[in-house]
Amino acid sequence: MPGLCTVPKVNPSANAPGPPGESRRHRVRDAVLWLVFVAVGVLWYRDAHDSSLWLDLVLPVTVLAVAVPVSRRAPVVALGLATLVTALGLSHPVSPATPYVLALAAMSYLLGARSADHRRALVAIAACVAFALVLCALLRVSILAWFFMTAVLPVALVLPWLVGRYRRAQRELVRGGWERAESLEARQREAEEQARLRERTRIAADMHDSLGHALSLIALRAGALQVSPALTPEDRAKARELRAAASDAVEHLRQTISVLRDGAEPDSGVPADETVEALVDRARASAVEVELRRVGEVPELAAQVDRAVYRIVQEGLTNATKHAPGAPVTVEIIHSPDAPGETTVRVVNAAPAEGPLTGLVPGNHGLVGLRERVDLVGGALRAGAHAGGFELVATLPNQPVFPSQKAGDARGRALPSESTRQLARARRRVQLRFVLAFAAPVVTGGVMAVSAVFFAYQMLTCVLRPADYEAVGVGQERAEFAAVLPAQQFRYVRQDMRSAPAPTGSACEYYRSNGNPFEEVDVYRLCFVDSRLVAKDVLSAGSPDRSPR
Numbered sequence: 001m002p003g004l005c006t007v008p009k010v011n012p013s014a015n016a017p018g019p020p021g022e023s024r025r026h027r028v029r030d031a032v033l034w035l036v037f038v039a040v041g042v043l044w045y046r047d048a049h050d051s052s053l054w055l056d057l058v059l060p061v062t063v064l065a066v067a068v069p070v071s072r073r074a075p076v077v078a079l080g081l082a083t084l085v086t087a088l089g090l091s092h093p094v095s096p097a098t099p100y101v102l103a104l105a106a107m108s109y110l111l112g113a114r115s116a117d118h119r120r121a122l123v124a125i126a127a128c129v130a131f132a133l134v135l136c137a138l139l140r141v142s143i144l145a146w147f148f149m150t151a152v153l154p155v156a157l158v159l160p161w162l163v164g165r166y167r168r169a170q171r172e173l174v175r176g177g178w179e180r181a182e183s184l185e186a187r188q189r190e191a192e193e194q195a196r197l198r199e200r201t202r203i204a205a206d207m208h209d210s211l212g213h214a215l216s217l218i219a220l221r222a223g224a225l226q227v228s229p230a231l232t233p234e235d236r237a238k239a240r241e242l243r244a245a246a247s248d249a250v251e252h253l254r255q256t257i258s259v260l261r262d263g264a265e266p267d268s269g270v271p272a273d274e275t276v277e278a279l280v281d282r283a284r285a286s287a288v289e290v291e292l293r294r295v296g297e298v299p300e301l302a303a304q305v306d307r308a309v310y311r312i313v314q315e316g317l318t319n320a321t322k323h324a325p326g327a328p329v330t331v332e333i334i335h336s337p338d339a340p341g342e343t344t345v346r347v348v349n350a351a352p353a354e355g356p357l358t359g360l361v362p363g364n365h366g367l368v369g370l371r372e373r374v375d376l377v378g379g380a381l382r383a384g385a386h387a388g389g390f391e392l393v394a395t396l397p398n399q400p401v402f403p404s405q406k407a408g409d410a411r412g413r414a415l416p417s418e419s420t421r422q423l424a425r426a427r428r429r430v431q432l433r434f435v436l437a438f439a440a441p442v443v444t445g446g447v448m449a450v451s452a453v454f455f456a457y458q459m460l461t462c463v464l465r466p467a468d469y470e471a472v473g474v475g476q477e478r479a480e481f482a483a484v485l486p487a488q489q490f491r492y493v494r495q496d497m498r499s500a501p502a503p504t505g506s507a508c509e510y511y512r513s514n515g516n517p518f519e520e521v522d523v524y525r526l527c528f529v530d531s532r533l534v535a536k537d538v539l540s541a542g543s544p545d546r547s548p549r
Helices: 022-047 053-070 075-091 101-114 118-139 143-226 233-261 276-285 303-323 365-376 418-460 466-471 478-484
Strands: 290-295 329-334 342-349 380-386 389-397 507-512 523-529 532-539 546-548
Touching: 022 053, 022 101, 053 075, 053 101, 075 101, 075 118, 075 143, 101 118, 101 143, 118 143, 143 233, 143 365, 276 290, 276 303, 276 329, 303 329, 303 342, 303 365, 303 389, 365 380, 365 389, 466 478
Parallel strands: 290 329
Antiparallel strands: 329 342, 342 389, 380 389, 507 523, 523 532, 532 546
């Protein structure tokens, strides 16, 4: 109906290419939906009277075969096609109620779920109802058809559209929430990355101090060698060149580190060669109750590892004084012979006076930078609540290992983000709640549907057509007309009908004269004696008296 329902504006997101295989899934879903419509139409056509194969089955399912896939890009057009199919019921000689109201409701739901323009959708629904009413007036249909079009049709259009619109809003709400969560997660990752970069800058500064000190010693020794009287003029020239090269290296290193320091945090004023013992002494001088324990023989540590040990103790003391002021702190540096080549640093503070700590402090990027420093030398860091206080434990190799910085699993594949994992868990919870909330009603409705189908089956398989009843004559053997008798007898005969007089010694069978299960109809009674028909009667639905034939 091009004049009835216009094509809506195309949603760019709806036409965007989806993931591989999504198009195939759409085709499968459309095919299943169309097959449901076909099955309903076939079942209705089998039991309908005075129905046309082409008008009541072939034409509707053909139109719906076009409407179902069209509903993805132009749901308003699909709704118009479904309205046209439903309006074909007006021409039915028995009843305007057709099974294709289900297709109309489905297209209305898809309109609400796939179209964001609610004004255009409401105009389309109103146009479809107006079209049906105009068609009723032109065809001069019965009162029953008017009731169907004014009551059933608007309900089948409006309610499913509201449900589809709610479903669309729910999807958009969930999608917007998770997009915000991913944005916040990206900001958090950016902040952590900045903390790592700052820590790397500090590491570079530490290396400048240690390496610059070593190069300065080389230059000093070269200068002493230059003035040695035991050297020849040629050797003194080489020593002079060595001293100049060492001095140039120190200057180049200073310039490089100055570039890295640009925009970084200001220097704390702490000497680069300060030891852990000196750090602990400074903390004690600041009224911090701290105990330092060294276990095992101190091995030779690489400069990066030694500086990492210092930074771990420094960060542990900083966190303790910041989040648990007044609580005693224990610092342990363990060089265990059971784990040669490793050094364990443990900083533990007791519970503060205000109560036990709950874990990591949000936004504490000091631990992020510290973890970066530990990772760079191939170590492992663990931080968390411990006995009401807080514990910081790091295991470091005595010589740096330089592990790979690529994040992923054992096979090198990228690990899913935290928001992705949370979204998967949320979806599972929603699905579980949906099942729990709707399981009981669905089961109850299923039982009622099965009962209704069984009842309808019994009503429709006990109908003896009036023409077949007229063709049966008294005195015939049952075998002569057994082919026209229904598959089963009518089981729900009223008691007054069963009590109607019957020939003595006969066995009577009862059959319905009409397949409508929702109204009282005449009942045909056939009475047999030794498989010979001795009487046939029409038991009227309006009166218990029989009408012998």
